[in-house]
Amino acid sequence: MILFQVPVITVDLVLNGLLLGAIFALAAYGMALVWGVMNIINIAQGEFVMLGGYVAVMMYWGGIHPLFAVPVAALVMFIVGWALYRAVIFRIVDRDLFVSLLATFGLSILLQQLMNTAFSGNVQIAEAGLGTMFLFDGLVTLSQIKIVAFVLAFVVGGCLVVFLKRSRTGQAIRATAQNARAARVMGINTDRVYAVTYGLNAALCGACGALVAMAYNIHPYIGLPYTIRSFMIVVVAGLGNFVGVILAGLGLGAAENLAGFVLGAQFQLAFVFALLVVVLVWRNWRLAAKRQYLK
Amino acid sequence: MKIGASRLLGYAAILAIGVAAPYLFPNYQSQMAELWLFIVFALTWDLVGGQMGYNSFGNVVFIGIGMYACALIQVGLFYSISDYNAARGGGQTVFTFDVAQYLEGLALGLPVAGITAGIVAAILGSAVLGMRGHYFAICTLGLGVAVGQVANAWEWIGAGSGMVVPHAPPEIGDTGRFYYYLAFVLAVLTFIVVAWIYTTRFGLAINAIRDDEEKAEAMGLPTTRIKVTAWVISALFLGVAGGILGNLKRFIDPIEVAFAGATFGVWMVLMVILGGKGTLWGPVIGAIVFQFLKEFFWTYLLGWQRVALGLMIVLIVVFFPQGILGFLRERFPERFGHKVDPSLVRSAGEAAE
Numbered sequence: 001m002i003l004f005q006v007p008v009i010t011v012d013l014v015l016n017g018l019l020l021g022a023i024f025a026l027a028a029y030g031m032a033l034v035w036g037v038m039n040i041i042n043i044a045q046g047e048f049v050m051l052g053g054y055v056a057v058m059m060y061w062g063g064i065h066p067l068f069a070v071p072v073a074a075l076v077m078f079i080v081g082w083a084l085y086r087a088v089i090f091r092i093v094d095r096d097l098f099v100s101l102l103a104t105f106g107l108s109i110l111l112q113q114l115m116n117t118a119f120s121g122n123v124q125i126a127e128a129g130l131g132t133m134f135l136f137d138g139l140v141t142l143s144q145i146k147i148v149a150f151v152l153a154f155v156v157g158g159c160l161v162v163f164l165k166r167s168r169t170g171q172a173i174r175a176t177a178q179n180a181r182a183a184r185v186m187g188i189n190t191d192r193v194y195a196v197t198y199g200l201n202a203a204l205c206g207a208c209g210a211l212v213a214m215a216y217n218i219h220p221y222i223g224l225p226y227t228i229r230s231f232m233i234v235v236v237a238g239l240g241n242f243v244g245v246i247l248a249g250l251g252l253g254a255a256e257n258l259a260g261f262v263l264g265a266q267f268q269l270a271f272v273f274a275l276l277v278v279v280l281v282w283r284n285w286r287l288a289a290k291r292q293y294l295k
Numbered sequence: 296m297k298i299g300a301s302r303l304l305g306y307a308a309i310l311a312i313g314v315a316a317p318y319l320f321p322n323y324q325s326q327m328a329e330l331w332l333f334i335v336f337a338l339t340w341d342l343v344g345g346q347m348g349y350n351s352f353g354n355v356v357f358i359g360i361g362m363y364a365c366a367l368i369q370v371g372l373f374y375s376i377s378d379y380n381a382a383r384g385g386g387q388t389v390f391t392f393d394v395a396q397y398l399e400g401l402a403l404g405l406p407v408a409g410i411t412a413g414i415v416a417a418i419l420g421s422a423v424l425g426m427r428g429h430y431f432a433i434c435t436l437g438l439g440v441a442v443g444q445v446a447n448a449w450e451w452i453g454a455g456s457g458m459v460v461p462h463a464p465p466e467i468g469d470t471g472r473f474y475y476y477l478a479f480v481l482a483v484l485t486f487i488v489v490a491w492i493y494t495t496r497f498g499l500a501i502n503a504i505r506d507d508e509e510k511a512e513a514m515g516l517p518t519t520r521i522k523v524t525a526w527v528i529s530a531l532f533l534g535v536a537g538g539i540l541g542n543l544k545r546f547i548d549p550i551e552v553a554f555a556g557a558t559f560g561v562w563m564v565l566m567v568i569l570g571g572k573g574t575l576w577g578p579v580i581g582a583i584v585f586q587f588l589k590e591f592f593w594t595y596l597l598g599w600q601r602v603a604l605g606l607m608i609v610l611i612v613v614f615f616p617q618g619i620l621g622f623l624r625e626r627f628p629e630r631f632g633h634k635v636d637p638s639l640v641r642s643a644g645e646a647a648e
Contacts, residue, residue, distance in 0.1 A: 041429050091613050097429045098350045099616055102564065105352075106608030109557060113601040228437055235430075266448035266455075273441030277423070280434040284425045 012141065013261050014254045019146040020216075021253020022153040025246045026208040027226055028233035029157055030201035036239045037177040037197045038093055043104040044084075045230050046223030047111040048202045052077050052209025053218035054115060056126040066126035066214045070152060073210040074203040081202025085195045093194055108223055116220040126213040149211040156207045160200065161242060173197055177240075225272055232276045235283060313479050317472050324471050328543055330586045331478035335485045335536040336563035337570065337578030339529035342489055344564065345573035346498070347525050348505030349424065353435030355560035356442050357530040359553035360415055361408035361537025363452055366460045366547060368407050369400035380453040394466050405477075405538045412534025413527045420523040427508075436556065443554025457548040460541050474543050481539065485532045490575055492528070501525050505573075562589075565608055571620030580619055 027049055034042050055076050056069035088107065092100045130144040164170035175183040176193045184190050212218055233252060237244030255275070260268035313331075317324045336358070344350045370379045373396055392400065423434055447455050463470040492498045500521050503511040512518045537553070547553050554560075562585065570581020588607065592600040617625065624631050 041433065088609060088613060095616075098432065099612055101350075101429055101432055102568070103609055103612045105561065106605055106612055109561065110602060110605030110609060112557075113605050117599060117602055224440065228433075228440070231433055264448070267444070270441050270444030270448060273437040273444060276437035277434055277441060280426060280430055280437075281422045284422075284430070288425060 017254035017257030021250035025249025046226030048205030052206030053213035060126035077206025357533035358537035361534030362541035365404035365538030368404035408538035416530030571618030
C-alpha cells in the first residue's frame, strides 16, 4: 500500500513545493533587481519579507481580510525601502561589496531584533479563512490560500515586469542597470532611480511577505532563509533572467519540500543552506574548468 | 626581529595586567575571559579576512566544532555519549567526573578540538576558497547556518536541546579563574603566532593575495595552498577557543552558543572592523572596545541590547569602516612610521581648496 502511494505522496509534495516556490521566485526577483541595478547584495531581503508579513498579521488583527494586505504591505514596504535607502543604502552604493554586504547584514539583524522586541518571537499567521482541496481520495491536499498566493505571486511579478518594460521610471531603471554613468550623462537622476529600485524591491518583498503570512507563517527570524534562497535562485538563474528565476524558484520549492519529507522536517533548513554551499561550489568548479579550457 | 626596550616594557605591562586582572576585578572575571576569547576570534578572523581579503561570515563553524569536539572527548573518554545526552533532565543516571578524569578530558579535548576544526577547515577550504568576493562571503554565511542546523537535528550530540559540558569536580576550586587563564594563554599564544606570521614570507604572500590574487598567482605563488593554510591556522585557534568557550558557558546550545552566526559570527567581523582591518593591533583594540560596548548595552539597554548592536553594526560599517587604527593612522601618520613631507601636505591642501 505504501509503495502504491509513493507517487501520489510525491505529487503532493511537489505540488505544495511548487506553490511555495513561486513566493521564493518573487523575493529572488527583487534581489536580482537590486543586485543588477545597484550592485548590492541585499542581505536584508528576507527581513523585508518578514516585515511585509507583519503588516498582513497586523491587518488581520485589526479585522481586515489579509488578502487586502498584499497591496498595503507592498505600499508600506515601498516607503520603508525608500526611507532605508535615504538613511543608509545611498552611502554604500558605490563602496566595495564587503561594506554593502556587512551593512545590509547589520540592517537585517537590526530589523530582526526590532520585530522580536516589538512582537515577541512567536509564530504568527494571518488566517485567510479559505478551505482545503483534496485530490486523489485525500492523498493530495492543497490549501486554497496557497493556490491564491501562487497566482498572486505571478500577478505581482507580472506587474513589476510590465512596469519595468513600459513606464518611464522602468526605462530609467533599466538604463541605469546597463550603465549607470552613461545614464547620468543622459540626464537620469540615478540617485532617485536607486531609491525607487530599492523601494520596489522592498515592496515586492512586502507583498511576498503578506502571502507568506497567509499561506504559511512568519516569525522574526524567518529572514535569513529567504535571503539565502533568493541568492541561490539568482545565482542559478543568472542576473536579468526572469524565466530562469521563476523556474529556479519553483524547482527550489519542490526540492526543499521533497527533502523535508525524505530527510525529516528538522533537516529542511539544513538542506537549504547546504544546497547553497553545494550550488556555489559547483558553480565555482564549473568556472574553474572553463578557465582551464581557455589555457 | 629586534624589539625596542619601550615596546618590550609595553608587552610586559599588558601581560602583567592580564595575569593580575582576575584578582583586581573579580566581579568581571567571566567577561574578561570572554574578552580574551574575543581577541582570539578577532585575530584569527583578521588573518583571513583582513590580511588575505577573504571575508568569512562562517568562522563560527570552527568555534562550534571545537566546542562539540572538546565536550564529546571530555564525556566520551569515560561514558557512552548517547547515554550521557539521553539522560539529560531525567536525572536517573548521574555522570560525575573526578579531578583526574576532568583534567585528562580537558587536556585531550582542547587539542582535539583545534585539530578537528583544522581538518574541517582544510576540507572545506579546498572547496570554498576558490570563490571570490561576495560569493565566498555568502557561501560561508550559508555554511555556518547549515552546520548549525545539522547540529540542531543530530540526536547523538543532543540535537536541539543541546549538550551539557561536564561540570568540574568541586576539588578544582574556582573554575572561572581556571578558564580565564586558559583563555588568556590562548589569546597571548594566538597573538604571538599571528604577529610572527605577518613577519614571514607567508605573511607577505597572504597580503599579495588580498591585493591582487591574479598577479600573485602569476608570480608563482601557490595561492590555493596558501589560502587553505591560512584558514586552517585560524581554524586551529578557533577550535581551541570554542572548546574553552563551551566549558565557560557549561551548556552548548547548537544555534545560540555553538554555531551562533548572529552573535559570535558577526561580532568577530565587527570587532575587526571597529579596531581596524588588516592591522595587528586593530582586532585586539576592536575586541576590547566591543566587549565594553556590549556589556554596556547589556547593562543599561536591557531588552533593547540586540537592537542597539544591530544599529551599531550599521553605523560602524557605514560611517567608520576604517576602524580605530585606520583613523589614527590617517590623523597621525608619523606615529606609524610613515614619513610625511610637509610641502606635499601643503600642496595637497591647496589643491583641495
